[in-house]
Amino acid sequence: MASVKPLRVSDQTQLESITATMTERPWNVVVWDDPVTPMPVVVVIFRKIFGYPNNKATHLMLTVHHEGRAIVWSGPLERAQNYCVKLQVAGLLSTIEQDS
């Protein structure tokens, strides 16, 4: 049976710091490109779900189209999950990832 050495104070502090950083790092909602979804549909979905103005929604749609993906929102995990679900419900390919 492996013995477990108790953490020193400096280790504990470092661990707490890492944990805090991981918790605080925002979560990104990512939308991925596909070859069939009409561009105006993506713009409508971004406007409807995020309330973005037309120019921001169009810019994000073009980023998805040209770069293959775009981060369309960043923030706390629960809200990121919620937005991701709404995008999937609207038929877009979307995932979440923690900011690196």
Next chain:
Amino acid sequence: MAARLFVRRRDGRIEVRLNDAARLLAREAFGHVLAAESDPEHDWHASLNGPIDPSHDVDDPLATLSRQHEVTSNVELAVATLHEEFLNDAEAWAWLCTLQIALRATITTKGLMTTQRLDDADEVTREYIKTLQAFLFALADVM
């Protein structure tokens, strides 16, 4: 000039100008989404249940339940209004979401995730995809 499939009227309603054949195709698409949501054996089921956070093996059950509930609500509203002459904004949104799910499920299931593969697809599939895209273009135009 091609006829417009959906028209925003002055009173805010959206007029549906689909003929019988187009409504039949929409009904089939809605029916597939409805079946796929509840039937794990359906070809489209996996497409409707993609990962939310790919870094985890299992997604938050509350998030997946919420997705299932919202997809089902939309498709049921779309089916219920299939023969309506006019749609309100919520109904049009339900149509758009459900048609878009049908479009993406079609290409995912058939492995047509690149332009090249799409070009190489059979004629029937390409026509089906083009028709769904035409519906979606027209709907987005009035939303």
